Structures are given as structure tokens and as C-alpha cells.
Amino acid sequence: MTEKKLIEVYNLRKYFPIKLGFFKSLLTSEVPLVRAVDNISFTINEGEVFGLVGESGCGKTTTGRVLLQLIEPTAGKIFFKGVDLLKLSHAEMRKLRRKMQIIFQDPYESLNPRMSIYDIISEPLHLLKLVETEEEARKRVYEVMEAMDLTPPEEYMFRFPHELSGGQRQRVAVARAFIVRPEFIVADEPVSMLDASIRSEVVKLMQGLVQKFRLALLYITHDMALARYICDRIGVMYLGKFVEVGRTEDVTQHPLHPYTEALIAAVPVPDPTGRRTKVIVKGEVPNPINPPSGCRFHPRCRYSQEICRKEEPQLVEVEKGRFVACHFPLGK
Amino acid sequence: MVKRRGVSRPKGSLIMSLLIVVLGIFAFTIGILGYFLGGHLNEEWAAQIWIAFTTKGIIPFSWPSALIDMIVGLIYIVCGILIFKMKHMELASLMTLGIGLISVFTYGIGEWSAYVKETVYSGLGVAYLRVIIQGVIPMITGAAAISFEREEAKTVLGRRIRGFWLDFSHNRIGLVGAAIILVYIASAVLVPVLSLGTDPEATDLADERVPPEWMTIFDPSLNDLPRSTVYNLNFSLDMTSIPDFIKNSTGFNVTYGESSTILEMEGISFPDNEPICMVFKSDTFNYPYRPPRGGGFNIQFEVSVDPCLYYNLTRPGTNITRTMRSKRARYNFEVNFSNPLNTYSIWDAEWSTNKITYFSEGYNASGLLEPIDLAPAKDRLITLMVCSKQSYSAALSTDLYWAYRMGHVDAHGSVDAQALADDLFASKGNYSMTMYIFVAPYQNKPVYFKLQVKTAQVTVRGLLWGLMGTDHLGRDVWSRVVHGIKISLAIGLAAAVVSVVMGIMVGVVSGYLGGIVDEALMRLVDILLCLPALPILMVLVYMYGRNIWYIVILIAVFGWQGLSRVIRSQVLSLRESAFVECAIASGASRVYVMFRHLIPNVLPIVLANFVLSVPGAIMTEASLSFIGFGDPTTPTWGREFNIMWTEGGAFAHFCWWWIFPPGIAITVLCLAFVFLGHAVDEIVNPRLRRRR
Amino acid sequence: MPLLNVKNLKMYFYTLRGWVKAVDNVSFSIEKGDSFGLAGESGCGKTSVALTTLRLLPSNGKVFDGKIIFENMDLLQLDDKTFDRKIRWKKISTVFQGAMNSLHPTMKIGDQITESILAHEDVSKEEAEERAKKLLDLVGIGASRFDRYPHELSGGMKQRTMIAMSLACNPDLVILDEPTTALDVIIAAQVINVIKELQKKLNLSMLLISHDLSLIAETCNKVAIMYAGKIVEYGDAVSIFKESLHPYTTKLINAFPSVLGRKTELSSIRGFPPDLLVPPSGCRFHPRCDYAMDICRKEEPPVIEANREHYVACWLVGGKK
DSSP states (O other), rough: OOOOOEHHHHHHHEEOOHHHHHHHHOOOOOOOOEEEEEEEEEEEEEEEEEEOOTTTTTTHHHHHHHHHTSSSOSSEEETTTTEEGGOOHHHHHHHGGGEEEEOOTTTTTSSOOOHHHHHHHHHHHHHOOOSHHHHHHHHHHHHHHHHTTTSHHHHTTOOOOOGOHHHHHHHHHHHHHHHHHOOOEEETTTTTTOOOOHHHHHHHHHHHHHHHHEEEEEEEOOOOEEEEEEESSEEEETTEEEEEEHHHHHHHHHHOSSHHHHHHSSOOOSSSGGGOOOOOOSSOOOTTSOSSSSTTTTTTTTTTHHHHHHHHOOOOEEEEEEEOOOOOOOOO | OOOOOOOOTTTTTHHHHHHHHHHHHHHHHHHHHHHHHHTTTSSHHHHHHHHHHHHHOOOSSSSSHHHHHHHHHHHHHHHHHHHHSSSSSHHHHHHHHHHHHHHHHHHHHHHHHHHHTTTTTTOOHHHHHHHIIIIIHHHHHHHHHHHHHHHHHHHHHHHHHHHHHHHHHHHHHHHHHHHHHHHHHHHHTTHHHHHHTOOOOOOOOOSSSOOOHHHHOOOOOGGGSOBBBBEEEOEEEOOOSSSSSHOOOTTEEEEESSSEEEEEEEOOOOSSSEEEEHHHHEEEEEEEOOOOOOOOOEEEEEEEOOOOOEEEEEOOSSEEEEEEEOEEEEEEEEEEEEEESSSSEEETTTTHHHHHHHHHHHOOOOOOOOOOOOOGGGGEEEEEEEESSSSEEESSOOOOOHHHHTTOOOOOSOBBBBHHHHTTTTSSSEEEEEEEEEEEEEOOOOOEEEEEEEEEEEEESBBBBBTTTOOOTBBHHHHHHHHHHHHHHHHHHHHHHHHHHHHHHHHHHHHHHHHHHHHHHHHHHHHHSSSHHHHHHHHHHHHHHHHHHHHHHHHHHHHHHHHHHHHHHHHHTTTTTTTHHHHHHHTTHHIIIIIIIIIHHHHHHHHHHHHHHHHHHHHHHHHHTTTSSSSSTTTTHHHHHHHHHTTTTTTTSSHHHHHHHHHHHHHHHHHHHHHHHHHHHHHHHHHHHHHO | OOEEEEEEEEEEEEEETTTEEEEEEEEEETTTTTTEEOOOOOTSSHHHHHHHHHOOTHHHHHHHHEEEEEETTEEEEEEEEHIIIIIIITEEEOTTTTTGSOOOOTTTTHHHHHHHHHHHHOOOHHHHHHHHHHHHHHTSSSSGGGGGGGGGGGGHHHHHHHHHTTTTTSEEEEEESTTTSSOOHHHHHHHHHHHHHHHHHOEEEEEEEEEEEHHHHHHOOOEEEEEEEEEEEEEEEHHHSOOSSSSHHHHHTSOOOSSSSOOOOOOOOOOOOTTTTTTSSSSSSSGGGOOOOOOHHHHHOOEEEEEEEEOOOOTTOOOOO
């Protein structure tokens, strides 16, 4: 089966300048930058779920937003079905917006508290002028609410967000993203603020949509266990760079990068007899303004050596579709 | 690529929107016309159109009304266009409905009150035409336009209202506040009924600064304080005073009319040249009170005489006829006033001459002039007058000459008015007036004499009045307070609405657009904050006179800055919200985000702020009017405070019935708004915080 | 003798629309040295149990029935003054949800711990500071960070500071409510590690409240599952996870993805948690249960001891008279 490339990202960078204090800005001409996304490249195929895994501050949320052009990238190229997004005018980009949508992390913030659920879900239809009559809009809202298991729709349509639970709100957010039949959705930690027991429902609903409509999904998360469940391929990010990319089972069962190993070891397992020795990484994620020299992970890595401090490892393809950026990949 | 159109318009909304736009244009044109004409009144043609139309109630009277018409017209036009383009239909139709309602309220009350006073408008029907055109029709159209909204929107609106009511009905303080405001609004609408038809500007309803009548409940001894009464006394001829030769004569006639008694003598020959004295006795009235205050009474009578014979004279040889007049009687008269104890002369036969004598002699060096004590008229020698038709009337209360005759003028020429009143109304009982008419022939010819004695009026100004007494001009305080309600409400609401609208516009635009727009608007806000409002008002008043609209404009212009800052900071945090980003991800424009996402989320705070700023506006107006910058022609409570300060109601005399009612009224109204605002605030804030 | 014995606790919240039955006839016991996990969805009442124990209920919460027996005292019968003096923080302390946001932003962390010691015990300032430094070492932050301000610490460190503060007066029981919810996975693992070490070193008794069964599986030796204000199953951690008896427990456990082992199908529980204003009749789980029987709709199942130290409230398992 030929896999058509939907999204192609090349050398994406996004740097945020920091506001200095008044006097400091007078003294220095250099503006310190937060290198949130520092030269990443990847592709997503049609109908594929690509997981972007990492801790807070690694740049995954920024990547998602940049893909949707909610933020302007500092450098790099983004292609959607072969169209260079950065060269489009505002109006042309608007036409493409129908095909790309986003789901946010916070179910409390992503719904306008003053709008009814019906208005929230039907808003993209009206904004993108996809329906001609009110009946059509109503029909599509009903359809998508049933797909999200918010039945009976009448019971939820006229409520306001504060009357729904977190899980229900997140389903509304998914419904809103999906009603325009996009081809690509960025899901930015969609379930991390929900109860662990509800997560599976929302994730399963999203999986259903992916399988039924050949939706491509960029699933951003810090939970390796959940990423394993839903993603086809995973890219692990650390401080704005990829450290490992590959198919999910490969990455989760046979990690090559010490950071990936640490991430997997840190995830608790729902089995009291399954406790294993922890590979705990010391320290915290360093300040992204002044990343460590050489390999960015070296201060926390338990395998680090002299060269790790001096030279930054490149992302190399060690097998087909399997990339790692480490001088001493595990198991090799 | 097919250009997508969006949801199509429901049938009928086209007519609605056209109607609203047309009405808006109409209102706008009238406003411009009124404004233009008002500025060119020196020109003849303008003045004529002006008078013709304003009396029919079509063109607004003053430039502020014209301005309001223009603004209302513009709002209607904008709303009509929005409904036509199917954007923000809910908002547009609600605004049309609201403004229509307010117009009905404002114009309706104005027209009704004016109609009740029968002052301005010549035809009720035409006056109401404007109410209908600018108020009722848009209101109905706006309501109908709402019904075109989607089913879902109506259900959601219903739920919103129910949700709000559910929260609100549990807040007792809020309910109290709302109830009080409703009572005030009802009072404002029912003003003509409430004030019992009394004109708030009618003076001398009772004496100045008198307490209310219900004081007798607390102090029964006040029961015999005089109440405002007008006694109408008809005079009837005492036939015993008429000699037989007149009584039996055919030329003698007495007619009793509605308001006068007419006596006629036509060609009656008198046996000798001696005058006869005819006595006219008035009705008796019972005066059950204590004497009124000095100057608090009035005795008025009017007598017309015509001692002439009229005949037609034709010039010989022509057809020219002239009516000639020939004097045929000599007359004089005197009027007496009797109370149970004494009878006083209130008009003597030498009145005019004596008056002149008194005034020319002035005050003599030795002190008081002796009062004149006239013997009864019958016993005195009366000089009879000869003249043509003449009419005499007198309204006596503190006439200097009369006071001098009664002995109540001191060496410096000041009248002891109280002594005068005490003498005249010395005791409770029956009072009456007597008129003595002296008639004698002129040159021995038959007497032709016509006499008309109009109904005399004895007016006593009460020392107790009504529900809330009187002010320094004898005006009813209760009706003044009641008339002030609608003005205060209107001012408070108008100023609050303007400041809220400005605050939202500036706050949202500057918060969302940021950058140089934000900087510019915030600097504008800073400048306005630094401008001193009171000196500006003083300059305006000095240059253009006092006008209630200056105060309203001042409060509106200087009242919105704080709110705009608060809204701006709220918008700054809202624009980072996920739902705004989602809207942008679906292709929303900046204007859409502002109207659909930012403003609705800002509204709860705005609502609480709005309700809480109304009492501020009312108080500001009251304070400014109090220190004298208010409009002397508009009956606001602040003006009451000003008057009672300058006219001695508050400090010279403690007129609690004048001081407390407006004070209590304004305090309770402001308190009610604060309660309501407090309740709204409580409802609004928990919802923002309401998370699982 | 159990350290904490909760018997038939009934606590309802009063709202404008009626009484919300947040904790309805809950009973469990914690022995000394146990780490007891209380699991369930949000809104099932588990935090309310902790609040009731520590007398931190909001003004509209009212206890209708039950006993909380701690060291032979019924905590609910004590007056406020005795409770404050004797129990709170000295015998039972707590680390709440989002506790790291409870640190005073303009006070040094060492001073904050010292302050909590001085508030409850009569010791000198130097001694309190010494103890604070030892506590900071214990949780792995290090006495060298005594003079730091909260904004200089990361999320995980702030959480560990709160844990240190909860240990300030050497309590017998520590209640931890969602200790790792707001933290990244590696930091959370560090905090879990600290908790497990403290358990071993101090023989600490712990009540861990969380919606994350994986966390509870890692740290607790006894587990209770709550649903809609009631305990549906509780017992030894191994038997609960391996041989769960209540349908809810089974589905809940299978709803958690595992990064190790075979990749299995995740289960999901259809429907939504019930409204505690008007909870379902009979067994509160019956509308969402795949095995609901007639009796489940009518009568509430009693808690029975299915196996040794394994209690469950389900008609499927038994309890019929």
C-alpha cells in the first residue's frame, strides 16, 4: 500500500525572543532566545498517527501550533500535500484550514463558556461556510455528536460547558475539530487533564475516527503508555530536538536512546507484581535558553562520556524508518 | 472553486430589516432637521416651520433631543443592516427591541406628562405618532426578528435566562434591590397619577415652607392650622336697603349670574339729589382655623360700574351714526370684611385719594402715622364720583396703605404682616363681606347705572399641605420629588450605558489588537483621566449656560476609563484562551473573534459594573446640581438640594419635609442599584470560577 | 489494632438543588505501616473522605453518620480545639492536590517548613531549622536549598517540599491526594520514588488518593475502589489487580494502558458517572454495568468478604440472603 505523504516538515525552527529588563536591554545588543523547536524534520502519512512524546518544555506543543500556522516559524518548511504552507497568502491559508484542525489539552479552556454546545460544535461550519442551510448544520452536528457518543444529542446541545464533565467537554472539543472533516488533526495532550479512567474512552473514540475516515493525527503527549496504545510511529523530543524516531513497538519495547529508556522506565504500570528496577534519571530538564553543550541530554545521562559533552550527535537512520541521535545508542 | 455563501436568509427577514432601516433613516432625518432648524431660528422661514412642527410633536425641541434622535436613527440603521446580512442577528434584534422599548418609555412618559399638562402639544394623536414610529414599531420588529433566529438559539436564550434567574432568585439582597427599582420605574411611569395631578411648578399652593398635613397625626394641636382654601363669595343685594321708589321702578333689575351679580338702573328718577346706599351682602363662609401667616392670605374683589346712558346720534344729512355716551349717575362704594369679632374696612370711598395722601406725606418726623379709623360708611359723608365706565379691583394681602390704616406699619415703613393676618382672621366662625354702593343722580337727570359685582375670593394659604409640604415658593414637594424619579433614572441609565459601551469598545479593541492601537487608546484614556471634570463643567456653564445635557455628557465622557482598563486586562488574558485559538484555526477573522468570543465573555463583568455605575452617575448629577451647575429648568433631585440650600429650606429653617424626601429617595434608589449590582456580581464571579 | 478505622461514614454536601451524597456509608481500615490506596474517578468522593478526616470540609458539608476511629479516639466527636492541638499535623498530615501551588511565594522554603514545625510544637527556632534541614535531605532536595524561594524550584521539587512539610511533626498517618497529577512523567517517578523510600525508612502509614491506578499499583499494598460515594471493592493490592471481582474494578484496571508486556485492547466504561444528587437506585453502578441483573436495580449490595481480606459489594459475587 503506497503511503501518501500528508505532512512534511523540514528543518523546522522556532525561537522565542525573551524580554530583558530595561537596563539589561540597554547594555546588551544580543537578545537571548528560547530555542523551543530546534531543527526537527519528520513526515506524517495519510491515515497515520504520529506521536510526539516528551516532557514539558521540549517543544512539542509549539511544533503542533506551528504546523497549523497559529504561530509563525522562525525557519524551515512545512508542506501539506505538497503545498508549501509558508508561501501561502492569508486567504489561501484560510481555505486550507478546513483540512487541518487542533484539539487542545485543557477541556476547561478550549470551550467558550458563554456559548452553548451546539454553537461551539457548529461554529467551524459557519466560519468556513460549509453549509447552506440551518438544517444541514443541525444534521451534521447530530452526526458528529453521535459519533462522539454524546447521546442523546438534544440533552447536550443546549447545555453550557460548565454543565459538562471534563471527559464530556473533551469529546465536544473532538467533535468540533472533526465536524469539518479535516484530513489532519493535531491533538495536543487531549487526555492528560482527564481522569485516567476516562482517558481510554476519548482515545478510543479518536482511534475510531482515524480508522474510519483515514484521518492523520499528530498526537502530542508525555505519556508513553498511551502513546504506545494509539500511535503508529513515535518521535521522542528533548529540548527542541528529536532524540529518537521510529515505529511504536520498536521504540517502546527496544529503545535506543537513554532518554527514551528513562521515559519508559518512569511510566507506572498497573500491576503491583510488575514493579521493576527503576532507571531514574537525575535532575530536571535544563533551561532551554542555555542548553547544555554537545548532546543536550549528557548531564542527566548515566551513560554519558567525554564525547557526549563536546559533540552534538546527529539524527541518523540506523534502520529503515528508525532514527536515533546518540553517540552510544543502547543495544548497539 | 465555488464561492461558499453560508446559511441563507429566512423569508421575511428582508422586510423586517428594511423596515428597521427605513425607521432609522426617518429618525435620523428628523434629528438632523431639528438640529438644523434649531440653529437657524432667527430666520423667519425656519422659525415658522419650527413652530408648526414642534407643536405637533414631530420635531424635537432641543438640540440634545435632536442628537438622541440622530443616534437612535443610526443604531436602527446599523441593526437593520446587521439583520439583513444575517450577522449577529441575536444582538441586533435585541438591540432594536431594547432601544424601541426605551424610546416608548422615554417618549411615552414625556408625551403623556405633557398631555396631562396640556402645555406643549396640540394634538395627542400626532404626539403619539412619534412614539409609535420610533418606539413601538421597532420594538415589535426587533421582537419578530428574534423569532427568525434558529430554534437552537431560542432554546439556548431561554436556558440562559432560566439559569440566571435560578441563581438570582436565591439572592435575597438582589431581589430586594430589583423590587425597589421596579417600584421606582412604575412610579416614573405613573407620575401623573402618583402626583395626584399636581403641577410640580405650580406656586402658592400653600404658604412657603409648610409641613405636610399628616403632621396632625402626631400633634393634634396642629389641627386648627389653616389649610389652603379659596372661598368664593357671591354678593346678593339686601333688598331692605333699596328704597321703594327704586324697587317699584321698572328700570330696576338685579340679575344673579354664575360669577357675578348685575344690578341695572335704567332711567330711574330720584326724588331728590341725595345718594342712596345699597347693601350687597356676600355669602358667609366658615373659617375654622387659626389665623394664617402674615401675607398668607388674599382678599380679592372686583366691581365694574357703567354710570352712562348710551344713545345713537345720527349726523343730520348723513347716514353716519355714532354711539354717544352721557353721564347719568354719581356713585361710590365701600367694602367691609367681617369676622366674628370685628368688621374691617378693606376699601373705602376715598381709597385712591387717601393712598396718595399717605404716600406723599410719607413718614412724619414724630413717628407713626395715626391709623385711620373710619366710621361705618352709612354714617359718613361720602364723596361721590363722576366718571365713565370704570372697573375697580383689589387684591389685598399686604397692601402698604391698607396695612397703615389697620395700624400695622412701623416707623420705618415695614408692614407687620402677621398682626394684619391676626386681626383679620382673629377668630374661628363665620365670616362675610359687605359692599355698600352709593348712587345719586347726576345733574338731576334720571339715573342710568349699571353695576357688576364679581364673585369675591378670599384665599387663605394653608400652613399644612399635602404629602410632603411645600418649598419656598409654595410648590408641592411631593410632586416635585415624584417628577424627579424619571429624570434621575434616565440620567443614571443614559450615562451608565454610554460609559459601558465606550468602555467595551475601547477595552476590547485595545486589548485584542495590541501594538500601536493599544498604546494610542491607553494614552487617550490617560489624558481623559487627567482632565479635571469639574472645571470643564464650570467653563461650559459659563459659556453656554446651564443645561442638564452638559452634566449627562460630562458623566458619560469622564466615566468610562476605569471600565475600559478592566476590560482590557480581561481581554488580554482571554485572547490567549484555547477557544480563541480554535476559532482562529477555523478561519475566524479578528472582528469575529472580538464580537463572538471576547465581548460575550467580558459581558458578565460589564453587567455588574454597569449596574454599579448607575448610582454613581445619579449621585454625580445630584452633587453637581447641588453646587449649582445643574439645569434650573429640569426637575431633578439635585436641583431640589440646591434650592433648599440657597432658599433657606435647609439651613435657615429646618424644613425636614423638604430635605428628607429627595434625600431618602435618592439614597434608596442608589442602594437598590448597589444591591442589584452586588447580586449580579456574585452570580457572575462564581461562574467564572465554576470548575469541576 | 488498625491505625485508622473508618466506619459507615456518611457525609453530604448541601447545594441549592439538594443534598449531594458525596460519601455514602464508607468503611475501611488502615493498619500501621500500610500504604492504602483509595482509587476512583473524579467526583466519586475520595477527596471528600480525606477532607472529612481532617475537618477541612467547606461550610456546606455535613457529616450525618459514622465514626472515624484513630488511636482509640473518634475523630468526629472531638471538639475543634483538641483536634487542632493534638491531631492535625501531629498525628495526621496531608499533601493536597496541586500542593505545590500552596507554597508561599515570598518566603523561603526552609522557613516555611520551620514555620509549620513551630506552629504545632513547642521547640526552639534552631531546633526547628535543624529538623527542617533534615527533612529536606530526606526528600532529596538537600539542606543546601534551605534558603531558596519556591519560584526557584521546579514542580517536582515543590511537591517534594510539600511532602517534607507534611512530615514535619512526625505524623503517624500521611494523606496524599493526587501527589503526581500535575507533574511530568519523569518528575512524577522521582516523587513516587521519594514516597516509597520514606515508607521504607520511616515505616510511614499512608493513605494515597488518586484516579491513576498505575500509580496506586506501584506504591500501595492495599487498595480500595470507590464509585459514586461508595466503596465497591477493597483488599490486598495483588488480589485486587489480579483477581478483581467487581465489574467496575475489572474495567477500570483494563482502561489503563501498559508500556510493558503485551499490547492489549483498552476497555472503556460506557456512560458517565452518576449525579450524586439523585444517585441510581440499588447498586449505583448498574446503569453502566454489562452484567446488571434485576436485583442490582432494586437493592444495594452489601459488602461481603469474598476471599481472605478481599471485600466486594456486588450481587454477582454474593451477598444474597
